[in-house]
Amino acid sequence: MPYRPNPRPTTRSASTHGRRGRRAGLCAVLLTGSVTILLAAGTVGPGAAAVTETAERSGARTTQAPVTNEARVTTAVLDLDHPARNPQVRGKDIPYDTASIIKVDILAVLLLQAQDAGHGLTQQERTQAEAMIERSDNDAANALWRRIGLAPGLEAVNKRLGLSSTVGGAGGKWGLTRTTVTDQIRLLRAVFADGGTTSASEPALTTTSRNYIRTLMTRIAAGQSWGVSAASDSGWALKNGWLQRSTTGLWDINSVGQVTSGTHHYLVAVLSDGNVSMTGGIAAVERAARAAVSSARAAG
Numbered sequence: 001m002p003y004r005p006n007p008r009p010t011t012r013s014a015s016t017h018g019r020r021g022r023r024a025g026l027c028a029v030l031l032t033g034s035v036t037i038l039l040a041a042g043t044v045g046p047g048a049a050a051v052t053e054t055a056e057r058s059g060a061r062t063t064q065a066p067v068t069n070e071a072r073v074t075t076a077v078l079d080l081d082h083p084a085r086n087p088q089v090r091g092k093d094i095p096y097d098t099a100s101i102i103k104v105d106i107l108a109v110l111l112l113q114a115q116d117a118g119h120g121l122t123q124q125e126r127t128q129a130e131a132m133i134e135r136s137d138n139d140a141a142n143a144l145w146r147r148i149g150l151a152p153g154l155e156a157v158n159k160r161l162g163l164s165s166t167v168g169g170a171g172g173k174w175g176l177t178r179t180t181v182t183d184q185i186r187l188l189r190a191v192f193a194d195g196g197t198t199s200a201s202e203p204a205l206t207t208t209s210r211n212y213i214r215t216l217m218t219r220i221a222a223g224q225s226w227g228v229s230a231a232s233d234s235g236w237a238l239k240n241g242w243l244q245r246s247t248t249g250l251w252d253i254n255s256v257g258q259v260t261s262g263t264h265h266y267l268v269a270v271l272s273d274g275n276v277s278m279t280g281g282i283a284a285v286e287r288a289a290r291a292a293v294s295s296a297r298a299a300g
Contacts, residue, residue, distance in 0.1 A: 005235025
């Protein structure tokens with residue numbers, strides 16, 4: 001199926017309904033369930049530091065240390081209609097935990113590895129990829145993280161895509177991969193820009209591969225479509241990440257993707273950490289995304 005941006009409501013009443021629905025869905029998932037999913041491909045042994053990502057359908061929280069940190073947020077925006085320009089960065093372009101936004105990178109690596117081998121994804125890999133992106137399924141991510149060769153496999157392909165500041169999480173902890181907003185814009189360009197971006201001597205993602213990733217990013221499950229979509233007025237494709245750190249109880253909240261605002265298409269990356277709550281972090285990320293896109297529009 002060809003890629004089409006996920007449409008936003010065009011009327012005031014529909015838009016209000018969409019916002020209420022998204023907020024209501026988020027409240028429901030925060031109040032339902034208590035399952036915390038380990039970000040490890042295997043079992044966390046006794047005494048190990050358990051780093052967890054709380055699934056959006058779960059309201060579980062880890063034991064919190066006293067909150068002393070202040071939340072940080074960094075954004076980057078690139079106008080795809082002026083691709084020669086550099087991204088506009090707001091905040092410090094420093095590394096953050098990826099949480100589940102790494103799943104876009106995992107899929108890009110998987111597809112490039114398949115291209116190198118001269119074949120497409122297997123049916124099992126497609127099923128896992130779709131679950132990983134659309135529903136943010138961690139079991140599927142665990143399987144594909146192993147399939148691409150863990151952090152070394154990720155980093156080898158990322159070099160071809162120009163990602164110079166992304167370091168894969170140790171062992172099975174893909175959610176503790178560290179990245180910057182500028183690296184996330186480079187990855188988004190490889191997916192959304194015509195021809196992708198890569199070094200001159202290496203092939204980029206094919207059109208078929210790019211369209212596959214784009215399409216999955218428009219099929220995000222209900223309740224997970226928050227984030228950079230707040231800056232769009234007609235269409236979006238995204239992937240979000242949310243991770244509560246067991247050492248502090250604070251939240252990493254991230255969102256990356258493409259949005260349409262006015263007549264232009266923008267690549268947007270918002271990374272944050274130190275958030276006291278998931279809902280507060282989401283609100284901060286959405287404010288930052290709207291401000292960043294507004295600034296990019298004003299710059300013409």
